Amino acid sequence: MNANSCLIFIDGSSFLYRAFYAAKRGFTTKSGVPTGAVLIITNMLKKLLKQYAGYKIAVVFDAKGKSFxxxxxxxxxxxxPPMPEDLRIQVDYVHRIVKAMGLPLIIVxxxxxxxxxxxxAKKAQSLGFSSLICTGDKDLAQLVNDKVTLIDTMNDHVYDEKGVMEKYGVPPCHIIDFLALKGDSSDNIPGMPGVGDVTAKTLINxxxxxxxxxxxxxxxxxxxxxxxxxxxxxxxxxxxxVRLSYTLATIKTDVDLPIAIEDLTVPKKNKEDLLNIYKELEFAKLYAEEAQEPLDFEEKTKDSAVPTADVKAQVQSQTDFSAGVLSDHKSRGSKFNLIDTIAKLDALIEKIKNKGLFAFDTETTSLHPEDCTLVGVSFSVEEKEAFYLPLAHAYLGAPVQLAKDDVFAKLAPVFADPKIKKIGHNVKFDLLVLYFAGLSAVKGVYADTMLMAHLLDSVQSCALDNLAEKYLSYKTxxxxxxxxxxxxxxxxxxxxxxxxxxxxxEDSEVALRLFNVLLPKxxxxxxxxxxxxxxxxxxxSVLFDMERVGALVSADELYRQTEVLKSELQAVQKDIYAAAGQEFNIASPKQLGNVLFESLAIPYPKKVKVDKNGNKQYSTAEDVLTEIAPMYDIANLVLRFRSVSKLIGTYxxxxxxxxxKRTGRIHTSFNQAGTTTGRLSSSDPNLQNIxxxxxxxxxxxxxxxxxxxxTLVSADYSQIELRLIAHIAKDPxxxxxxxxxxxxxxxxxxxVLGKDINEVTGEERSRAKATNFGLMYGMGAHGLSAQTGLxxxxAKAYIDCYxxxxxxxxxxxxSIKKFAHEHGYVETIxxxxIDFPGINSTNRIAVTGAERAAINAPMQGSAADIIKIAMIAIEKWITSLPADTVRMILQVHDELVFEVKNEFLDEATAKIKELMENAVTLDVPLLAGIGIGQNWGDAH
Structure with missing residues (x-):
């Protein structure tokens, strides 16, 4: 970013209110004129002008009165409420200072x-400029792209596309959807009742x-x-x-601009005007800095200690919390000790060595270990006691903390000692945080309470808060x-x-207590x-190494794919319009339903619902479109439209x-407790859904x-679940x-057909394939009929013959259904x-669904166990090789992906295949297919 290619825009209104509420009360002139907000904004502008010297900068404020x-x-x-009087008085001074600093003051x-x-921002982008918008307003996150970045100068947070994702949990392109769903109480945008952050993020993502x-x-x-x-x-x-909220939350990008981009200039201050305002507002330090001479009046230095962060929320949080939750937890007898000296750290280390076991937890600035900052670490050696080691708290007034390098020099031998057992909850995350923070050698990781809980009950929530309530009767x-x-x-x-x-x-202490309770169970x-x-x-341990290494992904290739898919999306859209004989909003279920089932008179395959006003309501869900697709191609086109849209938005x-930004690679997170069957799931990104x-x-x-x-090597188990059902069922x-x-x-x-295998047609094979896989999921004659056209x-006769x-x-x-009903679970080999608590429900639909899942669960769970056994064996082999000869980087369902040095390719592929195929011994052979290529698509 440089002054020739980037423009700076300041959201004056956003900072005006934040400065007012962050300012010290009683900050006034001798005559009583409030000046706190003016002072903070002045210092902010001075800092920006120094930081971006030579850049073209403009400041934008809200206009008086209502907007469109x-x-x-x-x-x-x-x-x-109306603008506070103390703030209203300061607005004109702020405007005067903006102008005196040579900054365009823009109000429309x-x-x-x-x-x-x-x-x-949009106009600048069209002219080839990048924009840096200085703001604290979340609404502006919707503007962020590769040419538009936000910076919150009151806490020095920068929000590019990834930063927005980390902050709000949705990408910039869905910020409007996020606001539309959850509403915005500050702007009185209604949204949808009962929708909060978690619901909105889950729906959107x-x-x-x-x-x-x-x-x-x-x-x-x-x-x-x-x-x-x-x-x-x-x-x-x-x-x-929600749609109204979407409109209200959408920022206009076509406003007539009072100053053209081409007419913006590098700021040139009016020193005389600035000095007059500083003198009028009694800003002694600012006056002295500008005039290089003191200002002669009482309390000359009163403007020297200016808050540089938006502290109101922090102060309020601290006050409320200390009076409530914190005192409540102290009353329970738990003792939380702060490690703020080397002597205290030495005492803790001695305590850990004597015990030989401790639980620990890390605190970070984000959930991405490879890019986050390690803020602190907590330890618990005995129940009811924990220690917190702060390392990077950075708020205004934060106490001096021990230097990370000094701390790590002390802690490294403890974490590297395999005789000292380490306990954690979702401990893989903490290990990755420590690794990327510089503490890479951790041995003796003994147990993870999240995995312990998941093994005891595969359907329960394994969040620490939930487990504490369930097993400890403790509210965290x-x-x-x-x-x-x-x-x-x-x-x-x-x-x-x-x-x-x-x-x-508390997190580390609760993890220790959970370990003590769960281990006997x-x-x-x-x-x-x-x-x-x-x-x-x-x-x-294997997954830690995979996540640490990550996978190399070409952003340029993805940008090209996006353009190709968007072109295809437009082509499909035109085909849909042609088939419908009209243009309409394909994404609107109501409009789509009316086009399909009224305008085109396609027979609706379900019973039509009627709303309270007598209007017909048609579902356009995937099952409905799939059912009519064989007869009406427009349904295939709509399904295609949705599929392409999802690929663009999701991938x-x-x-x-x-x-x-640190490694240049994607570090997906593999979750061992994310499915009931034991299969690994992944997130950020979810690779399972490609x-x-x-x-x-x-x-x-x-x-x-x-x-x-x-070279990339893909190793994939062939038909492992079918092989497992043959093994488990012992069918000769x-x-x-x-x-x-x-x-x-x-x-x-x-x-099934009683014919020679060489005489089987392609259609007959397809029906058999549908049956083989379908029956593993409890599919009946209706399902086979829908899949095969029988x-x-x-279809019923075919299944009977099967x-x-x-x-x-x-x-x-x-037998497996009977076992599940009797025990409430099934088992892998x-x-x-694998638990099925609803299998004895009074709801027949729930029971049927649980029975279907119970039939498949032993195969799916056993396949998950087998690939984990293979991964452990392969990792052991990899560690015997010279460093980075082979790297296991991804696991997706029954497939493993490796980076292999070119000169070692033949030996590696043979060994990987051997280890996978010999992971367990079954009544049928395990087969692993091997593919190679310079990208995963060619290797898969």
Whole structure:
């Protein structure tokens, strides 16, 4: 960024209010004129002018009176009280100082400062300029892109595309959707009742923008947030409020600009005007700095100590918290000790050595270990006691903290000692934080309470807060209690040290107590102890290395894909309009339903619902479109439109934002407790949802590339779940087919149809394939009919014939359902328990769903166990090689991806295949396919 290519725009109105509320009370002239806000803004502007010397800068303020939004919605900002008199008095002084500093002061009637800033940013981008907008307003996050960055100069936070994602949990392109869903009480934007940050983020990151969410509302019930089951009906009731909120929250980018971009100039101050204002406001220090001579009046230095951070929220948080939650936790007898001297740190280390076991927890500025700042670490050696070591609290007035290098020199031997057992909750995250902070050698990681809890109950929430309530009857301090939530949240480095001490200390102490409670339960729970210490904890170590290394992703390739997909999206849109004979909003379920089932008179495959006004309501969910697609191609086009839109929003536009600025790689997070079956899940990004066999899925994988000198190797188990059902059910015909190396789907068709395997047609193989996979998920005749086009009667006859040829499969399905009803769980081949608490529900639909899942769970869970065994064996082999010869970087379902040095490729592929195929011994052979390429798409 340089002065020739970047423009600086200052959101004067945003900083005016924040400065007023952050200013010291009683900051006035001798005659009583309030000056606190003027002083803070003046210092902020001086700092900016120094930092961006030579740049063109403009300051934008709100105009007096109402904006056009009040015409759309009279209640807009109607809840706001009038401007405080003490602030109103200062506005003119602020304007005068802006002008005296040589800065253009821009005010446009009937629009807000946000709209003017948005219009400048868009115009600047069209002329090839970047924009840096200085603001504290969350609404402006919607403007952020590769050419527009926000900076909050009152706390020095910079928000590029990744920063917005970290701050709000959604990308810039969905900030408007975020505000539309949750509303904005400060602006009186209604939003949707009951929607908070978590609900809005879950909806957006799972389904897209508000129209996408509305069109896919049948999918909402499957999402993981409170109230998901009933949310769709509420959304239908409030969708117009949400759409109005979207309009209100959208920043205009077409305002007529009073000063053209070309006419902006580098600021040139009027020294005489500045001195006159400083003298009038009795700013002694500023006057002296400007005039290089003292100002002669009493209390000359009263403007020397100016707050440089927006401290109001912090002070209020500290006051409320200290009076409430903190004192409540002290009353429980827990002791939280602050480590602020080397002597105290030495005493803690001696305590840890004597005990030989401790729990620990890290506090950071974000959830991305590779890019975050380590703010502090807590330790617990005994129950009811914890220690907090602050390292990087940076708020105004923060106490002096021990130097990180000195601390790490003391702690390194403790963390590196394998005889000292380390306990944590989601400890992999903490290990990564320590690694990227410079403490890389950690040994003796003994147990993770999150994994312990998951092994005991695979469906429960494994969040520390929930587990503390369940197993300890203890209510923890919540993160939002100390750092706030939503737009009022602060990063942990802004949390006061005494509050951080209680919060973080409690986390490590609760983890220690959970460990003490859960360990005896683990030992008494079947094979859970073996799985924890021989599978999950070693696997955690493997995943730590994978996440530490990350994957190399080409942002340029993703940008190219985005353009290709957007072109295709436009082409599909035109085809839809042509098929419909009209243009309409494809993302609107209401408009789409009317076009399909009224304008085009396509027979609606369900019973039509009628609202209270007598209007027909049509679902356009995927199942409806899929059902009519064979007869009406417009349904295929709409499905394609949605698919491409999702790929753009979920992957090609989002993945570049997740590339670490520090490492240049993407570091996805693998979760061992994210599924009931034990399969690994991933997040930021979720790699599990990349389409497996589509052209677009392959394109996205092409963006994952090999570093110079390396080749990507993909190793994928072949039909592992089918092999497992043959093994578990002990079906002789299925076992024979696998042992002979037959095409299993052709072999199934031959068995069912009673014909030679070489005579099986492609269509017959497809039906057999649908049956093989479908029956593992409890599919019946209706499902097979829908998948294959067979009539219901023919599908039922096919399944009956299948079970005649494979009777052990039916026996297995019957026995596993019976076992699940009797015990409430099923088991993998290693003895991992997969819980089904709803299988004996009085709700027949719930029972049927649980039975279908119970049939498949042993295969899916066993496949997860097997690939973990393979990963542990492969990692052990990798560590025997010279460093970085082979790197395991990704795991997706039954596939592992490696970076292998070119000269070692043949040896590595052979060894990886061998280790995967010999992970366990089954009644059928395990087969792993190997692919290689310079990108994941070619290797997959």
């Amino acid at each position: 939004r009040s015409d759309l919605y009279p209640e807009y900002k109607s809840n706001r 009637p009937k629009v807000e400062a946000d709209d003017v800033l948005g219009s400048y 799972s389904l897209g923008g508000i129209e996408d969410i509305f069109s896919k509302r049948e999918e909402i019930a499957s999402l993981s947030f409170r109230g998901a089951k009933t949310f769709a009906a509420k959304l239908e009731e409030h969708i117009e409020d 301090i919540k993160y939002s209690d100390v750092a706030g939530s939503g737009s009022k949240s602060v990063t942990f480095d802004n949390v006061p040290v005494d509050i951080a001490c209680a919060y973080s200390g 683990i030992k008494d729970e079947g094979k859970a102890n073996d799985i924890l210490f021989n599978l999950e904890m070693p696997c955690l 090609t536009e989002k993945l570049p934002l997740l590339i670490s 389409p497996a066999r589509t052209h677009e899925g392959k394109l996205i994988r092409k963006a994952f590339i090999a570093p110079q000198g390396y 015909n299925l076992i024979k087919a696998f042992k002979l190396g037959y095409d299993i789907h052709k072999a199934t068709a031959a068995e 009539s219901f009667k023919a 079970f005649t040829r494979y009777p052990k499969i039916r026996d297995y399905m019957d 290693l003895g991992r328990r």
